[in-house]
Amino acid sequence: MWGAVSGAGGAAGVLLGGVLTQAWGWQWIFFAVAIGTFLVLVGAAVSVPRAPVTGSGRFDLPGTATVTLALTALVWGLTTARREGWTDTAVLGAFAVTVVLGAAFVLVERRHPNPLLPPRLFRAGRVSVGNGLMALLGSVWIALFFFLPLYQQQVLGSSPLVTGLGQLPLAAANMLGSTLAPRISRRVGATATLTGALLTEAAGLLWLSWIDAHGSYLADVLGPSILIGLGLSIAFVQLTALSVEGVARQDAGLAGGLVNTSRQVGGAIGLAVLATLAGTTTAHAAAHQPHLEALTAGYRGAFGTSAAVLAAAAVLAALLTRGGRTPDGETPATADAAASTTRTC
The missing domain is CATH 1.20.1250.20 (MFS general substrate transporter like domains)
Structure with missing residues (x-):
């Protein structure tokens, strides 16, 4: 289904x-996406039942930030490489940031009491x-x-x-x-x-x-x-x-x-x-x-x-x-x- x-x-x-x-x-494609997303948010708020909080209840903000920034740096580096070249300093820097933030995300997930992505x-x-x-x-x-x-x-x-x-x-x-x-x-x-x-x-x-x-x-x-x-x-x-x-x-x-x-x-x-x-x-x-x-x-x-x-x-x-x-x-x-x-x- x-x-x-x-x-x-x-x-x-x-x-x-x-x-x-x-x-x-x-x-108007982007306007339609924005309107559709708003309708989904309203529908979720109204119809999705509340579930009890599990774990410590603390939101994994460090994990969310590191994985989001790592992926953003990776995609930016890949798209910029076409224009600037694969050996460009900014492109290589973006890939380096991806590696560092990716490693930081793994460390955060191992130590956070309520990880975004639990290793288990x-x-x-x-x-x-x-x-x-x-x-x-x-x-x-x-x-x-x-x-x-x-x-x-x-x-x-x-x-x-x-x-x-x-x-x-x-x-x-x-x-x-x-x-x-x-x-x-x-x-x-x-x-x-x-x-x-x-x-x-x-x-x-x-x-x-x-x-x-x-x-x-x-x-x-x-x-x-x-x-x-x-x-x-x-x-x-x-x-x-x-x-x-x-x-x-x-x-x-x-x-x-x-x-x-x-x-x-x-x-x-x-x-x-x-x-x-x-x-x-x-x-x-x-x-x-x-x-x-x-x-x-x-x-x-x-x-x-x-x-x-x-x-x-x-x-x-x-x-x-x-x-x-x-x-x-x-x-x-x-x-x-x-x-x-x-x-x-």
Whole structure:
């Protein structure tokens, strides 16, 4: 359900973005996000039940500050490197700040009585594996929705509204894959399902790496979009389940929040790296190719690299998630508990 709702929300967002951009300008995208966020805050304040405070009750302000500033420095360094170069003093300084603040965050979390990210969480189940793979998935997820609309508008010449409508098949495939994921997992096993989903999405991105400057939506975008939507949604469902597998009941919400944070952080880093790659490729190609050809070369490079990242993620998934679940999708501990309960009854 979470995967299907995410797919529906993504489709609505892309379509609404196209409508707002074409009707009132791109600034309205940010106004809409602000309004939507306010409505969510009000809804949460009204409808989410209060929970008792656990631990010391002290908010982990040092941990929050260090991890936020570390990630900000990292993304800033990656995005600035394209313009200033990887050996620029400011870029290297940003990376150094990232390392120092990252180490400080680890120390803070070990000593704080109520840490933002308690170390015990990573000793449970497959939390580390699930979050690492989700970060890799996220690194190409956000970049996809950045480069694909740019190709449709800047190269194919589609309007913002038509571009938004063009994302609907991907969103429909996303919702379909989310509903099919549990059934596929029960039939072939969680590891095979996750590996196959990542390879399916990689195949769609590899297909996109062959886009043409004089192509069309039907020939260059539609088919890959459906493959990507199916693979993305199934992988998302499987990785979300993997990341909360074996986690204690009181940490379930924390584990769920962490895996979504990993996706967003991976997306920010991946977009910074892929945008730098695409921009550099386009700049080199512009010296001897027409403008549209140079733009397309940059987008092809971003899609091809994304496909390689997901192929590597599929290999890691096959190696690191083996044996974590029974063929029907249950963890071994859950299956044993269910069998014990049956015997008791």
